[in-house]
Amino acid sequence: MAQMESITGLDRKVRRHFKKVLSRLSDEFIVREPLLDESKIASIVLEGPCKSWLMIGWHEKWPNETELAKWRRFNSALLSKGYQPIKYLAVVEEDLKHKATSEEQADRFIHILDQKGFYIDGEKNIVDLLTESPLEQYNWVKKTIFPESAIHSQCTTRRSVSRVDNRASLQQFFLDYDQELATRFDMLEQVDSSEERQDDFSVRLINGVAGSGKTLILINRAIAFCKKHPDKKALLVIHNKPVTSDIKHRFEEWLGGAPSNLKIETFHQFALNQQKKVSNNCRLTPLFGDKAVEPLRAQILCDINESYTQLKLTDGQIWSELEYINEYLIKDENEYLEYERQGRGFALQKSQRVHIWKLYEMVVQAMSSPKGYLPSLYVKDLALLEDTTGLEKFDHILVDEAQFFAPSWLQLVKMSLISNGAIFLCADPNQGFLKSRLSWKSVGFNVRGRTKRLNYSYRTTYEIMVAANTLIEGIEDDADDFVKPDLEKMERGVKPQIIYSHTLQDEKTRFLNELSECCRSDDIPLQQIMVLCSGSYSPWSLKRDIENTLGKGTVVNCNDWKDIKDNIGGKIRLMSINSCTGMESGVTFVLGAGELMNQAKNIDLDDTERELAQQESLRKLYVAMTRAGQRLALFSTEKLPERVHEHVEVSGASLD
Numbered sequence: 001m002a003q004m005e006s007i008t009g010l011d012r013k014v015r016r017h018f019k020k021v022l023s024r025l026s027d028e029f030i031v032r033e034p035l036l037d038e039s040k041i042a043s044i045v046l047e048g049p050c051k052s053w054l055m056i057g058w059h060e061k062w063p064n065e066t067e068l069a070k071w072r073r074f075n076s077a078l079l080s081k082g083y084q085p086i087k088y089l090a091v092v093e094e095d096l097k098h099k100a101t102s103e104e105q106a107d108r109f110i111h112i113l114d115q116k117g118f119y120i121d122g123e124k125n126i127v128d129l130l131t132e133s134p135l136e137q138y139n140w141v142k143k144t145i146f147p148e149s150a151i152h153s154q155c156t157t158r159r160s161v162s163r164v165d166n167r168a169s170l171q172q173f174f175l176d177y178d179q180e181l182a183t184r185f186d187m188l189e190q191v192d193s194s195e196e197r198q199d200d201f202s203v204r205l206i207n208g209v210a211g212s213g214k215t216l217i218l219i220n221r222a223i224a225f226c227k228k229h230p231d232k233k234a235l236l237v238i239h240n241k242p243v244t245s246d247i248k249h250r251f252e253e254w255l256g257g258a259p260s261n262l263k264i265e266t267f268h269q270f271a272l273n274q275q276k277k278v279s280n281n282c283r284l285t286p287l288f289g290d291k292a293v294e295p296l297r298a299q300i301l302c303d304i305n306e307s308y309t310q311l312k313l314t315d316g317q318i319w320s321e322l323e324y325i326n327e328y329l330i331k332d333e334n335e336y337l338e339y340e341r342q343g344r345g346f347a348l349q350k351s352q353r354v355h356i357w358k359l360y361e362m363v364v365q366a367m368s369s370p371k372g373y374l375p376s377l378y379v380k381d382l383a384l385l386e387d388t389t390g391l392e393k394f395d396h397i398l399v400d401e402a403q404f405f406a407p408s409w410l411q412l413v414k415m416s417l418i419s420n421g422a423i424f425l426c427a428d429p430n431q432g433f434l435k436s437r438l439s440w441k442s443v444g445f446n447v448r449g450r451t452k453r454l455n456y457s458y459r460t461t462y463e464i465m466v467a468a469n470t471l472i473e474g475i476e477d478d479a480d481d482f483v484k485p486d487l488e489k490m491e492r493g494v495k496p497q498i499i500y501s502h503t504l505q506d507e508k509t510r511f512l513n514e515l516s517e518c519c520r521s522d523d524i525p526l527q528q529i530m531v532l533c534s535g536s537y538s539p540w541s542l543k544r545d546i547e548n549t550l551g552k553g554t555v556v557n558c559n560d561w562k563d564i565k566d567n568i569g570g571k572i573r574l575m576s577i578n579s580c581t582g583m584e585s586g587v588t589f590v591l592g593a594g595e596l597m598n599q600a601k602n603i604d605l606d607d608t609e610r611e612l613a614q615q616e617s618l619r620k621l622y623v624a625m626t627r628a629g630q631r632l633a634l635f636s637t638e639k640l641p642e643r644v645h646e647h648v649e650v651s652g653a654s655l656d
């Protein structure tokens with residue numbers, strides 16, 4: 001049966017009959033409807049075997065020249081490029097009493113068929129009328145009529161990483177059919193189910209494995225939406241800074257700039273702008289990073305506070321509980337005392353909660369000044385606003401890496417939608433959730449029946465995916481969430497390397513040697529190399545080490561806002577493992593994996609917490625490993641789980 005999406009461009013009364021005819025075609029056929037008005041050359045554009053095409057339309061009467069104008073113009077464009085025209089099958093409702101003029105008869109490219117005949121065996125006419133096209137023509141046709149499915153060659157790690165890729169400009173990639181459907185998800189159909197009307201907004205979710213094209217889909221969908229609805233506003237909101245700059249860079253360098261009705265922002269850029277709008281243009285300063293928070297935190301988690309001394313919990317547990325109250329939008333003490341703290345990893349008696357709440361009140365007191373606001377607290381305050389009229393509203397909000405969005409973040413996203421707006425979420429549950437797991441339903445997103453899964457990773461190789469996957473297999477507690485990668489068709493490559501060292505100093509030396517070897521003898525362009533480091537390294541000092549080895553200007557610290565500004569192209573990208581989600585690179589070095597392994601060894605943790613800490617570390621490592629396109633080298637001073645070893649090349653010190 002032909003692969004078919006909606007055919008909403010056809011009159012309702014004939015859709016069912018057309019579907020019947022088209023479903024009698026084999027699965028080598030793809031039935032598509034152009035998304036953008038400018039490419040609506042025909043109601044149906046049929047792609048057949050061997051790169052063949054046919055346009056199909058339905059008409060009450062013999063089609064007149066106005067109805068055929070777009071198709072004729074398209075064929076003239078094909079001819080001017082030296083390509084073959086594509087035929088048009090016009091299915092006509094009335095019996096064909098119209099006497100064709102000699103000119104009409106002479107037109108070899110249009111075929112008129114009456115509706116009755118088409119319903120009986122139209123599939124035969126379709127097969128006869130297909131026009132096969134050489135690759136170049138096929139690419140041009142697809143890119144012109146379905147631009148939302150085209151991938152700019154510079155925007156894929158599929159390009160070879162060895163040496164400079166001269167073919168890149170000639171290569172043309174397209175989304176696969178599942179990805180295409182995900183991109184166009186509900187863009188053609190009117191969302192009119194009663195359930196969605198109840199919700200006041202529509203939501204769609206793409207659940208995909210690492211590298212399955214989610215970011216690409218978001219970009220293509222955002223462009224298509226903005227083109228299709230120039231009078232509407234869209235927002236693309238992303239969890240972390242490096243990916244946001246990367247996406248902006250792609251728009252600037254290769255995609256001709258972002259559409260004027262599209263905003264691309266990190267979550268906090270978006271939230272701070274909203275904050276400014278509801279507070280008479282007063283901008284507040286969030287306390288980002290440990291350095292900014294630490295002095296205030298130390299005043300609260302200190303022995304002079306009785307509630308603190310009464311709690312037999314670690315500072316880490318207390319602090320994460322205080323953040324949890326903000327992220328889960330817990331309004332007052334009563335609500336907190338009754339709150340089901342699912343998935344928190346440690347239980348809290350009522351008496352302990354009373355103490356936590358006292359500390360929480362201190363946090364609110366100390367960290368809600370415009371000159372220093374706790375990030376989770378200002379987002380909570382915004383997300384609990386009753387009057388949302390001051391907020392900037394969007395018609396469509398697209399969220400990348402939605403698995404890392406806290407409930408308070410998602411609430412603010414919902415509040416920033418116009419009535420009947422649409423949310424499009426992309427997530428990879430395998431990469432974990434921020435703090436604790438949340439179900440989409442619990443945060444007010446009814447994604448049942450509105451989810452698409454993408455199982456194939458285009459970014460990485462079989463070898464890298466298998467090794468990374470062994471880390472997270474078996475830690476899934478919710479089988480529904482786990483997206484199993486489709487390994488069968490994956491590209492093959494070399495096994496990832498693990499290089500062990502006894503000390504961090506040795507590890508750094510080994511890494512610098514490998515890096516310079518890679519740049520020197522393999523001649524790999526710097527922009528195809530990425531270095532990810534755990535908390536044992538500072539990206540700032542690591543940048544200096546790399547520059548001392550490779551020379552000044554060879555590396556950009558993606559954690560440094562000033563450094564990445566206008567500075568992304570042509571350099572090695574360096575960042576912390578914590579901020580590498582969504583990034584990718586042909587060659588990836590991961591440093592300090594030992595620190596991740598050590599997190600779970602903290603003696604202050606009880607068994608459940610230890611297990612959760614271990615899962616979090618493994619997921620982080622999984623995310624870091626799946627950033628690599630073709631080559632991956634991991635550096636560690638701690639042994640990685642035994643099960644990974646059979647899928648990697650191990651070298652360096654023996655840690656037994």
Ligand SMILES: Nc1ncnc2c1ncn2[C@@H]1O[C@H](COP(=O)(O)OP(=O)(O)OP(=O)(O)O)[C@@H](O)[C@H]1O
Binds near residue numbers: 151212216
């Ligand atoms: N159909 C395709 N053909 C060629 N390359 C593709 C295709 N789909 C995706 N890619 C490439 O695969 C890589 C991964 O895509 P992308 O970054 O969008 O994945 P992702 O799902 O967002 O991954 P993650 O969640 O791990 O960040 C990119 O280089 C992208 O251009």
